Amino acid sequence: MTPLLEVDSLRTEFRSGGNTFAAVDGVSFTLAPGETLGIVGESGCGKSVTSLSIMRLVPNPPGHITGGAVRFQGRNLLNLPEAEMRTLRGGAISMIFQEPMTSLNPVQTIGAQIIEGILLHRAVGPAEARARALEMLQLVRIPSPETRLDEYPHQLSGGMRQRVMIAMALACDPKVLIADEPTTALDVTIQAQILDLLRDLRERTGTAIMLITHDLGVVAELAHRVIVMYSGRIVEEAPVDLLFADPQHPYTLGLLGSIPRLGSDGDERLTAIEGTVPNPFALPAGCRFSPRCPLADSRCRSEAPPLQEIGKGHRTACWKAPLDQTLAGAAAA
Amino acid sequence: MSEPLLSVDGLAKHFAVHRGVLFQNKIGSVRAVDGLSFEVAEGETLALVGESGCGKSTTGRMILRLMEASAGSIRFAGKDVRSLDRRALRDLRRDIQIIFQDPYASLNPRLTVGETLAEPLRLHGLASGPKLRQRIDSLLAEVGLSPWHALRYPHEFSGGQRQRIGIARALASEPKLIVCDEPVSALDVSIQAQVINLLQDLKEKRGLSYIFIAHDLAVVRHISDRVAVMYLGKIVELSPKRQLFAMPRHPYTQALLSAVPVPDPSAQRARIRLTGDIPSPLNPPSGCRFHTRCAYAKDRCKVEEPALRPIGQEGEKVACHFAETIVPPTLVPENEPPYAARLAALRKFRPATA
Numbered sequence: 001m002t003p004l005l006e007v008d009s010l011r012t013e014f015r016s017g018g019n020t021f022a023a024v025d026g027v028s029f030t031l032a033p034g035e036t037l038g039i040v041g042e043s044g045c046g047k048s049v050t051s052l053s054i055m056r057l058v059p060n061p062p063g064h065i066t067g068g069a070v071r072f073q074g075r076n077l078l079n080l081p082e083a084e085m086r087t088l089r090g091g092a093i094s095m096i097f098q099e100p101m102t103s104l105n106p107v108q109t110i111g112a113q114i115i116e117g118i119l120l121h122r123a124v125g126p127a128e129a130r131a132r133a134l135e136m137l138q139l140v141r142i143p144s145p146e147t148r149l150d151e152y153p154h155q156l157s158g159g160m161r162q163r164v165m166i167a168m169a170l171a172c173d174p175k176v177l178i179a180d181e182p183t184t185a186l187d188v189t190i191q192a193q194i195l196d197l198l199r200d201l202r203e204r205t206g207t208a209i210m211l212i213t214h215d216l217g218v219v220a221e222l223a224h225r226v227i228v229m230y231s232g233r234i235v236e237e238a239p240v241d242l243l244f245a246d247p248q249h250p251y252t253l254g255l256l257g258s259i260p261r262l263g264s265d266g267d268e269r270l271t272a273i274e275g276t277v278p279n280p281f282a283l284p285a286g287c288r289f290s291p292r293c294p295l296a297d298s299r300c301r302s303e304a305p306p307l308q309e310i311g312k313g314h315r316t317a318c319w320k321a322p323l324d325q326t327l328a329g330a331a332a333a
Numbered sequence: 334m335s336e337p338l339l340s341v342d343g344l345a346k347h348f349a350v351h352r353g354v355l356f357q358n359k360i361g362s363v364r365a366v367d368g369l370s371f372e373v374a375e376g377e378t379l380a381l382v383g384e385s386g387c388g389k390s391t392t393g394r395m396i397l398r399l400m401e402a403s404a405g406s407i408r409f410a411g412k413d414v415r416s417l418d419r420r421a422l423r424d425l426r427r428d429i430q431i432i433f434q435d436p437y438a439s440l441n442p443r444l445t446v447g448e449t450l451a452e453p454l455r456l457h458g459l460a461s462g463p464k465l466r467q468r469i470d471s472l473l474a475e476v477g478l479s480p481w482h483a484l485r486y487p488h489e490f491s492g493g494q495r496q497r498i499g500i501a502r503a504l505a506s507e508p509k510l511i512v513c514d515e516p517v518s519a520l521d522v523s524i525q526a527q528v529i530n531l532l533q534d535l536k537e538k539r540g541l542s543y544i545f546i547a548h549d550l551a552v553v554r555h556i557s558d559r560v561a562v563m564y565l566g567k568i569v570e571l572s573p574k575r576q577l578f579a580m581p582r583h584p585y586t587q588a589l590l591s592a593v594p595v596p597d598p599s600a601q602r603a604r605i606r607l608t609g610d611i612p613s614p615l616n617p618p619s620g621c622r623f624h625t626r627c628a629y630a631k632d633r634c635k636v637e638e639p640a641l642r643p644i645g646q647e648g649e650k651v652a653c654h655f656a657e658t659i660v661p662p663t664l665v666p667e668n669e670p671p672y673a674a675r676l677a678a679l680r681k682f683r684p685a686t687a
Contacts, residue, residue: 042521043492143609157610158385187384188548189607192592196606214521217594240598245671250679257676258526260555262578262593263667269533270555271680272526276491294682327678 003030004073004208005054005093005176011067012046012053021280023049023063025232028307031176036202036209038223038240040216040255044277046232047212051178054210055095056085072176091121094169098181100161104153110137111149114168121172136167139204140197159190166197170205180212195221216259220244225313228252231278231288234307238314248316248323250293287319295320336411337372338542339396339510344369344405346391350615363614365391367566368405370641373510378536378543380553380574382589383563386614389546392563393512396544397429398422410509427457430503434515436495440487446473446498447483453505472501476531493524500531510542517552529556550593554578562586565614565622568641572649581661582644582651584627590664597670603662621653629659 012024024046031037039047052058054070056077070077072093077085089095097103105113114133118124124132130149137145140163153161162182169177179198183191199222202209211223219226219240226243228236228251236249247253257271275292278284286303290296300319307317320326346366351357366388373379381389394400396407398414407414409429417425433439440449450469454460460468470480476497487495496516503511513532517525533556535541547553553560554574561571562583570583581587584605591605607626612618618625624634633654641652653659670676 042523159610187611188550188592189384189588190610191594192606193608195594215594216522216596220596220598220600221594244596244598247672247675253672253676253679255522256596256670256672257679258522259596260526260529260549260551261670262551262554262590262595263665264554269530270526271676272530273523274527276493276524277521294679323675323679327675327682 004033004035005031005210006071007050007054007068008071009068010050010053010070011065012049012058012063013066015062016281019281021283022066022232023280024053026068027229027232027234028068029227029234029237031208031210033175033208034202034206035225036211036223038211038213038219038226039229040213040219040226041229042214042255042277044231044280045229047229048180050229051095051180051210051212054178055089055093057089087121090117090169090174091172092174093176093178094172094174095178095180096162096165096169096182098184100158100165100185101153103165104161106153109150109152110156110164114149114164114171117168118171132171133167136171137164139170139201140164140167142167157190158186159193162186162190162194163197166194166201170201170207173205174207176210177207178210178212181214182211183218184213184215191218198222216244216255228255231280231283233288234315234317235289236316236318237307238311242311242314246311246314248310248314248321249289249318250295250320250323251289253323254292287317295323295326338375338377338410339373339544340408341372341392341396342370342406342408344392344395344407345403346388346395346400347403361615364566364617365614366395366402369563369566369568370405371561371568371571373542373544375509375542376536376540377559378545378557380545380547380557380560381563382547382550382553382560384548384589384611386565386611387563388566389563390514393431393514393544393546396512397426397431399431423456427453427506428508429510429512430506430508431512431514432496432499432503432516434519436492436499436519437487439499440495440502442487445484445486446478446490446501449487449498449502450483450505453502457506459506468505472505475504475535476501477527491524492520493527496520496528497531500528500535504535504539507539508541510544512544512546514546515548516545518547518549525552532556550590562589565611565617567622567652568650569623569653570649570651571641572645572651573647576645576647576649578665580645581664582649582656582659583623583653584629584659585623587659587661587664588626595666597666597668599671600666600668602664602666605662605664629655631655 008028010024010027013020013022041047053065111133115129118129118132142148142163183194223240225239227234230251236252254273273292284291287300287305290300305317305319307315309315347362347364349359350361352360383389395402447469517528557574560574560577561568564585570586588605588607620636621634621639624630639652639654641650644651
């Protein structure tokens with residue numbers, strides 16, 4: 001299957017003071033039609049900058065894309081004129097953000113904001129656009145959508161606002177929906193509602209979703225395939241079942257060990273990853289995870305491991321993979 | 334049994350709501366906390382769990398008298414907290430400390446970490462002169478920081494390190510009870526695990542009690558001894574954690590557990606979905622406050638408020654008329670995660686390289 005979206009060796013740099021660092025450092029992946037791809041990592045790993053780079057929304061200055069390509073339906077978005085890019089944003093590719101309150105205009109009604117996008121991207125009249133907006137609010141299951149259409153963002157709860165954001169993003173039938181931490185600001189019962197909604201909508205619309213999150217639980221619920229990022233690079237990529245059944249990067253394993261599990265009594269300690277994410281201006285040589293990795297040796301500290309295929313659709317950037325061999329070898333020694 | 338360290342009875346906080354600017358009319362009150370009763374034993378961790386607006390943080394603040402209660406009593410180590418004068422209140426706050434969610438907002442940006450830690454030590458007359466420096470160094474060591482960190486300012490630290498500073502400041506006055514208000518929710522998971530481990534170590538070493546306010550049930554299961562689940566200002570269930578997670582009795586607890594995303598795509602569990610949002614605390618539903626979203630609600634629930642009553646053999650309490658007849662489905666996958674063996678091997682690997 002040809003990918004819908006292909007990110008190839010993307011590199012996005014930020015300038016601060018006299019220094020430059022690459023927030024995204026040679027990231028490549030693909031997104032197939034109808035697929036949900038989870039991108040996981042902690043603060044500063046480059047997951048949000050990756051999505052902003054795809055949309056060409058990286059604030060410039062201080063950031064700029066210095067290398068690679070983003071191919072959408074065969075066209076490199078990085079070379080498109082701004083005018084064409086504008087028709088794509090909110091049209092074929094749309095985005096929802098973590099904080100729906102700051103992404104909605106507080107002085108415009110919900111309806112006006114949804115209609116604005118429809119009028120911009122579709123050849124329809126105001127009446128038709130309003131009908132479409134109403135249909136979208138029904139689709140995201142907002143109660144009494146007729147009245148909600150004429151209300152302002154502050155009159156809605158957090159969960160409702162996120163539904164409005166989703167309605168707005170899907171109003172023009174996008175091929176790709178980029179969801180950047182769509183449920184992080186929400187309470188857990190509301191989060192469950194939104195995840196159900198996204199799952200249901202992707203069945204109905206066939207939209208491919210790029211789901212950016214720090215929560216491995218959310219990924220397990222929604223994604224088909226997962227990319228784990230660390231310090232601007234992809235460290236592991238796998239189909240969702242495989243990532244949780246057979247994690248092959250010590251960072252992925254460490255993340256899984258860091259999460260308190262609902263099904264455990266907490267009598268055992270969490271396997272915390274020692275140390276902190278490296279300073280982007282003073283990155284370690286070799287593997288960027290090596291200073292925190294219990295398995296690291298001199299090779300890890302000098303040579304960056306390439307992202308290599310170790311199984312079907314399973315790639316990892318670790319000299320020590322497959323991990324079981326390394327761990328068994330150590331136990332025997 | 335000896336007297337509990339802290340006992341709270343009928344605690345309430347009502348905020349008046351006004352309309353108008355010049356001639357303010359009281360148009361109602363928000364019952365943020367409405368008649369809470371619970372106890373915390375020495376060395377125990379009690380978790381207060383619930384969603385935004387359930388009153389869990391307000392409860393924490395009232396215990397320290399950072400906020401005055403509207404009704405009810407708070408007894409700490411035999412003292413009536415609500416009637417303490419200023420002097421006695423200062424002593425109370427030596428014994429009860431608090432850690433906040435956002436460690437950056439709760440540290441003075443113009444004080445070095447050393448100065449921040451020196452303040453409570455001087456105020457309570459715990460250390461001075463050369464002793465002061467020693468105490469600061471040992472506090473920093475206790476939370477996993479180094480002596481030279483004392484000369485730095487809060488902005489020079491990462492989020493996890495700032496939370497460690499917040500913990501060190503709380504420990505400075507040698508408290509018996511620490512109110513932890515969402516202490517790890519702003520942190521990345523790998524850092525969160527470090528801070529949770531630290532809190533557990535400190536509890537063991539110092540025999541501390543915690544009131545752990547959180548919305549993350551997995552964290553709560555990991556750290557607490559007993560759990561109080563709150564909904565719209567009331568406790569709906571209060572049980573030892575093993576019982577609460579194995580057999581949640583209240584429909585809200587069940588829904589809350591069901592909503593937590595589990596990091597295991599193969600997990601088989603029941604889905605209970607609440608519809609709608611939490612009702613406004615300005616105008617809470619009559620009877621049982623949860624009846625508007627409860628799948629089991631009957632006519633009785635709309636009129637008669639259920640009391641928090643004992644149920645079961647292990648001190649479980651639930652506020653539901655029909656708790657006996659509601660059978661909880663499988664909500665918590667108990668199976669070992671598939672990566673458990675590899676994780677155990679990685680954990681063992683650690684000392685070999687150290």
